[in-house]
Amino acid sequence: MISGTDIFLDKTDLAILRLMQANARITNADLARELDMAPSAVLERVKKLEQRDVILQYTARLNPAAVNQKLLAFISIKSSEGMGSNHTALELAKVPEVQEVHHIAGEDCYLVKVRTADSASLMALMRMTLSRIPNIISTRTTIVLETVKEEQQLVIPEK
Amino acid sequence: MISGTDIFLDKTDLAILRLMQANARITNADLARELDMAPSAVLERVKKLEQRDVILQYTARLNPAAVNQKLLAFISIKSSEGMGSNHTALELAKVPEVQEVHHIAGEDCYLVKVRTADSASLMALMRMTLSRIPNIISTRTTIVLETVKEEQQLVIPEK
DNA sequence: GATGAAACAATTTAGTT
DNA sequence: AACTAAATTGTTTCATC
Secondary structure, eight states: OOOOSOOOOOHHHHHHHHHHHHOTTOOHHHHHHHHTSOHHHHHHHHHHHHHTTSEEEEEEEEOGGGGTOOEEEEEEEEEOSOTTOOHHHHHHHHOTTEEEEEEETTTTEEEEEEEESSHHHHHHHHHHTGGGSTTEEEEEEEEEEEEEEEOOOOOOOOO | OOOOSOOOOOHHHHHHHHHHHHOTTOOHHHHHHHHTSOHHHHHHHHHHHHHTTSEEEEEEEEOGGGGTOOEEEEEEEEEOSOTTOOHHHHHHHTOTTEEEEEEETTTTEEEEEEEESSHHHHHHHHHHTGGGSTTEEEEEEEEEEEEEEEOOOOOOOOO
């Protein structure tokens, strides 16, 4: 769960976030040099950003093709469960190949992003895993032919 | 550009990827302890994984709400350019608020993932930035009401 | 490819302002 | 919240197998 209490970030915090978003393996010493601060002061700020759930994770972005995950698809899923329940979404979220589950406005359904080795393994996933989740009424699968950009970088405000 | 030459990853490489995907700030010494190897051997492998573009980036995943990016939307964009050209996609990719641009099958259009502060700033972005990109025929915007899962973690094969 | 050793650098804690 | 100082730990190179 993500902190609901309000979060105040000053110029220094935002600079730390900008640097760590661009390179999570930057040393604390290099961060301190960039910010013209003592390493101990920077370390304390980083720990607080982690505690406050401003920084959620440090992760290596991998080339999907290198680890045999060449197929990317988006699936629109309609569920018969009433509003207020999101059991279907939670079940979808448990599937490791499912990277994203969003509840979307308008069409009253979920948008799911899935990555598998190829179209055969996507079919297998849909038959074996998705079809076992209750309340799914329909699915519409869109295959990605080519990805031109895929980053999670957020635009960090100036202040 | 991502390496086109084929990539062979052994069990040790895959273990490194699994560990660094989960925590990009793991120390090289800790990696070496997990793998029962000398730190120097692990360091050499990590450098090769970076060089071969298996590891694309180390990044901190940030809480979008903490940096005032509360709105997430997917936009389907139809372009009049012929197949073979992807000028529109490249222009879309240049926009910092655009996190993803995928060319999708079937409807002959792009699927774009965008993050902004709120719906007013999304409107402003569409009017000021997207409307200046040539060849865009139509857009259909879907607003995300709630995100249940959003990770980029890939399923790393066993071997 | 992997190792061990060694020089150098970073991390992290504690005490102080 | 920030600093300095100091002890511990990690990084990285290089010679060797």
